[in-house]
Amino acid sequence: QTGSANTNPSDSADDEYITSVSIGTPAQVLPLDFDTGSSDLWVFSSETPKSSASGHVTYSPSKSSTAKKLSGSTWSIKYGDKSSSSGDVYTDVVTIGGFSVKTQAVESATKVSTQFVQDTLISGLVGLGFDIGNQVSPRPQKTWFSNAASSLAEPLFTADLRHQETGSYNFGFIDTSLAKGTIGYTPADGSEGYWGFTATGYSVGGAKLNRNSITGIADTGTTLLLLPDNIVDAYYNNVESAEYDDSQEGVVFDCSEDLPSFSFGVGGQTITISGDLLNLTPIEEGSSTCFGGLQSSSDIGTNIFGDVALKAALVVFDLGNERLGWAQK
Numbered sequence: 001q002t003g004s005a006n007t008n009p010s011d012s013a014d015d016e017y018i019t020s021v022s023i024g025t026p027a028q029v030l031p032l033d034f035d036t037g038s039s040d041l042w043v044f045s046s047e048t049p050k051s052s053a054s055g056h057v058t059y060s061p062s063k064s065s066t067a068k069k070l071s072g073s074t075w076s077i078k079y080g081d082k083s084s085s086s087g088d089v090y091t092d093v094v095t096i097g098g099f100s101v102k103t104q105a106v107e108s109a110t111k112v113s114t115q116f117v118q119d120t121l122i123s124g125l126v127g128l129g130f131d132i133g134n135q136v137s138p139r140p141q142k143t144w145f146s147n148a149a150s151s152l153a154e155p156l157f158t159a160d161l162r163h164q165e166t167g168s169y170n171f172g173f174i175d176t177s178l179a180k181g182t183i184g185y186t187p188a189d190g191s192e193g194y195w196g197f198t199a200t201g202y203s204v205g206g207a208k209l210n211r212n213s214i215t216g217i218a219d220t221g222t223t224l225l226l227l228p229d230n231i232v233d234a235y236y237n238n239v240e241s242a243e244y245d246d247s248q249e250g251v252v253f254d255c256s257e258d259l260p261s262f263s264f265g266v267g268g269q270t271i272t273i274s275g276d277l278l279n280l281t282p283i284e285e286g287s288s289t290c291f292g293g294l295q296s297s298s299d300i301g302t303n304i305f306g307d308v309a310l311k312a313a314l315v316v317f318d319l320g321n322e323r324l325g326w327a328q329k
């Protein structure tokens with residue numbers, strides 16, 4: 001068995017990617033953000049304060065004949081960008097891309113932080129990290145993919161995120177036609193709960209890859225490509241107008257600049273992110289100053305290959321073989 005779901009950028013900056021998920025009987029369809037950086041499936045619900053839920057699609061377990069309260073269970077999560085949510089837990093049928101998991105832990109939010117209240121484009125997250133990262137207590141729950149893996153043709157999923165166009169999350173199969181290059185595989189480290197790996201080197205503007213390895217995570221839930229300062233500086237030294245903007249908390253530059261590409265090595269392949277994928281968006285509507293897709297990871301402590309990097313590749317999240325596959329798109 002397999003599943004295939006379309007995913008769409010949330011806005012002109014490709015800030016998030018939104019995928020429709022069906023929960024319950026009859027199906028309640030919610031727009032969710034798939035996040036390989038976390039391991040909880042949580043949603044805005046009938047239990048979310050009305051003031052916080054305004055403008056959001058919500059899940060009502062009381063309207064689902066297959067919903068069951070997981071009594072005594074609670075959850076609480078805080079993300080890298082300091083957003084947070086918490087609540088209680090139900091189990092219900094969850095269908096993604098035509099594949100149904102009958103008894104999936106659906107974490108219902110009784111509290112959500114301001115960022116989530118304001119982001120009315122999503123009604124929650126589907127964590128696609130490793131089960132060890134799940135935040136339900138007293139008994140941690142499995143992710144949707146972990147529950148699905150044993151019934152899928154192959155215990156893997158792929159992410160094909162695209163700039164300003166529809167992409168896909170495929171479960172149980174690899175559609176190699178989505179990629180131009182060969183898929184290069186490298187071991188994935190799931191010990192922290194997310195998809196860690198090591199890139200073997202990098203280069204700016206099509207130069208030869210150096211051999212400076214970069215350890216980081218493949219994270220569909222992070223917008224940017226976040227790397228060490230020395231790499232960020234090496235890149236922006238090629239961008240005449242680049243400067244750090246305190247209010248934007250990142251490097252900005254003239255939107256008219258012709259940005260160099262950025263390449264990294266992984267699994268014996270080279271993934272090249274084109275200059276236009278690295279020019280994220282004007283800092284404000286109509287501004288001629290643009291915000292960079294490559295920013296520093298120094299205040300996070302982890303390097304993150306977020307959507308800016310993932311958009312250049314077909315990425316295989318292979319749970320069965322604990323490895324990540326990358327192919328140029």
Ligand SMILES: CSC[C@H](NC(=O)[C@H](Cc1ccccc1)OC(=O)N1CCC(N)CC1)C(=O)N[C@@H](CC1CCCCC1)[C@@H](O)Cn1ccccc1=O
Binds near residue numbers: 016219224300
């Ligand atoms: C340094 S991890 C920062 C990252 N959050 C972002 O990337 C947000 C995403 C976003 C964009 C637009 C609206 C709302 C949210 O976007 C920015 O922070 N941006 C984009 C816009 C830019 N102008 C400024 C910088 C982040 O916590 N991801 C987590 C998943 C997110 C949480 C928020 C909702 C969307 C999914 C997660 O995988 C990060 N994780 C990864 C590994 C371990 C723990 C952990 O927690």
